[in-house]
Amino acid sequence: MREIHVDEIVSVVERLFIDANIELSDNMYGAIRDAIEKENSPVGKEVLRELLKNADTAREEHMPICQDTGLAVTFLEMGQDVHILGGDLTEAVSEGVRRAYRNGYLRKSCCHPFSRKNTGDNTPPIIHTKIVPGDRMRITVLPKGGGSENYGEVRMLMPAEGKEGVKAFVLEMVRKGGPNPCPPITVGVGIGGNFETSALLSKEALMVPVGARHDDEELAAMEREMLNEINETGIGPQGYGGTVTALDVHIKMAPCHLASLPVAVNIQCHAHRIREALL
Amino acid sequence: MTSGIKRITTPLADDVTGSLKAGEKVLLSGFVYTARDAAHKRFAETLEAGGELPFDIRGQVIYYCGPAPAPPGKVIGSCGPTTSSRMDVYAPRLISLGLKGMIGKGKRSEGVRGALKEHKAVYLGATGGAGALLARTVVAADVIAYEDLGPEAVIRLEVKDMPLFVINDTHDGDLYQDGMERYKK
Numbered sequence: 001m002r003e004i005h006v007d008e009i010v011s012v013v014e015r016l017f018i019d020a021n022i023e024l025s026d027n028m029y030g031a032i033r034d035a036i037e038k039e040n041s042p043v044g045k046e047v048l049r050e051l052l053k054n055a056d057t058a059r060e061e062h063m064p065i066c067q068d069t070g071l072a073v074t075f076l077e078m079g080q081d082v083h084i085l086g087g088d089l090t091e092a093v094s095e096g097v098r099r100a101y102r103n104g105y106l107r108k109s110c111c112h113p114f115s116r117k118n119t120g121d122n123t124p125p126i127i128h129t130k131i132v133p134g135d136r137m138r139i140t141v142l143p144k145g146g147g148s149e150n151y152g153e154v155r156m157l158m159p160a161e162g163k164e165g166v167k168a169f170v171l172e173m174v175r176k177g178g179p180n181p182c183p184p185i186t187v188g189v190g191i192g193g194n195f196e197t198s199a200l201l202s203k204e205a206l207m208v209p210v211g212a213r214h215d216d217e218e219l220a221a222m223e224r225e226m227l228n229e230i231n232e233t234g235i236g237p238q239g240y241g242g243t244v245t246a247l248d249v250h251i252k253m254a255p256c257h258l259a260s261l262p263v264a265v266n267i268q269c270h271a272h273r274i275r276e277a278l279l
Numbered sequence: 280m281t282s283g284i285k286r287i288t289t290p291l292a293d294d295v296t297g298s299l300k301a302g303e304k305v306l307l308s309g310f311v312y313t314a315r316d317a318a319h320k321r322f323a324e325t326l327e328a329g330g331e332l333p334f335d336i337r338g339q340v341i342y343y344c345g346p347a348p349a350p351p352g353k354v355i356g357s358c359g360p361t362t363s364s365r366m367d368v369y370a371p372r373l374i375s376l377g378l379k380g381m382i383g384k385g386k387r388s389e390g391v392r393g394a395l396k397e398h399k400a401v402y403l404g405a406t407g408g409a410g411a412l413l414a415r416t417v418v419a420a421d422v423i424a425y426e427d428l429g430p431e432a433v434i435r436l437e438v439k440d441m442p443l444f445v446i447n448d449t450h451d452g453d454l455y456q457d458g459m460e461r462y463k464k
Contacts, residue, residue, distance in 0.1 A: 050406045058411035067347040067357040067410040107347040180385035182407035234463030241458020271408040
């Protein structure tokens with residue numbers, strides 16, 4: 001049994017959200033830099049250069065990369081031998097979010113679905129918890145903007161549609177989004193499980209670094225094929241036309257019901273912000 | 280691509296909007312007014328009730344943007360564009376009242392594109408997600424209406440050399456359409 005105090009969780013969550021929003025990860029910075037070489041369109045190259053300059057500016061000025069600092073998506077991997085001390089775990093994450101969005105001058109983007117009244121402090125966060133063996137706790141934050149999230153979808157395919165059906169669905173979603181989700185995008189594809197599992201898998205797929213391939217060769221090949229097809233659409237950086245529409249595509253897959261083939265597509269903008277800490 | 284770029288200044292006259300071509304980069308200076316979903320809803324309600332908009336819209340440019348809060352010592356926080364299509368239902372009316380430019384990201388409806396051509400207005404793209412870079416071009420920021428809307432208030436921004444691409448010009452030119460056609464395989 002290992003004890004972790006809620007105060008530590010509050011301060012770690014605060015730091016992670018501020019860092020994620022202000023400093024683009026090395027993985028994404030490198031991916032955009034490499035994309036300049038791969039891009040054939042002069043306008044596309046210019047946009048990609050703006051994105052690198054933007055990341056540099058954000059770091060220098062200590063300002064968010066993008067004004068849409070997102071809903072506060074938080075993944076908790078809790079070792080089953082961890083004991084939380086001093087209060088309520090959910091409230092600790094909320095307090096960390098509250099402090100990050102206030103002290104980091106991040107935009108509060110959480111509102112009532114109908115009245116659109118802002119909750120004022122970017123809470124409640126969206127928390128996904130997984131219990132795992134061990135006595136450590138991993139906190140991963142993924143502040144996610146609305147522009148890209150709006151182009152996600154869950155669809156229950158017919159099992160007979162198979163791999164080709166999944167690929168066609170992904171391509172359809174990318175075309176539908178076009179310039180709106182701020183390409184170059186990364187695409188998370190959740191396959192299997194049930195309705196809600198597929199959606200969660202698609203979000204988890206976005207947490208895989210750009211450039212990494214699935215360890216199952218069949219799925220790795222699918223990722224490569226989908227990436228090529230997406231980059232042949234011509235959408236390009238910001239949708240202004242070009243050869244780099246997506247930086248990567250990642251799949252997460254789980255077994256599903258005999259009668260089903262659930263598939264979820266979650267699209268992420270180029271401002272792919274992610275940070276983690278292991279307590 | 281920094282030398283020889285066209286510079287334009289607000290308010291925009293018809294000969295300026297008419298000279299712009301889809302796909303070209305411009306540097307915009309002068310005043311622009313932020314407004315997004317909630318502010319547009321209020322514009323529509325105000326006009327419906329026979330009232331006046333909070334600023335004289337003739338020749339002006341609206342920026343679809345809800346900035347992040349200004350950190351201490353800064354004029355404004357990160358301030359990139361939001362998706363324009365959500366404002367498509369409101370834009371033709373504002374264009375008919377004299378609005379000459381909109382800055383945002385993403386495709387516009389046929390109704391908006393038609394209004395641009397009819398009234399010699401343009402749709403300009405700011406790079407989505409480049410909010411810190413765009414914030415550097417803002418010289419001054421004053422909330423002029425709807426302060427209660429927080430990040431959705433109407434803010435008059437004074438900008439200097441704001442980098443933009445012409446997406447829809449007054450001659451049916453469409454960067455999204457042309458660009459995609461050119462590079463698709």
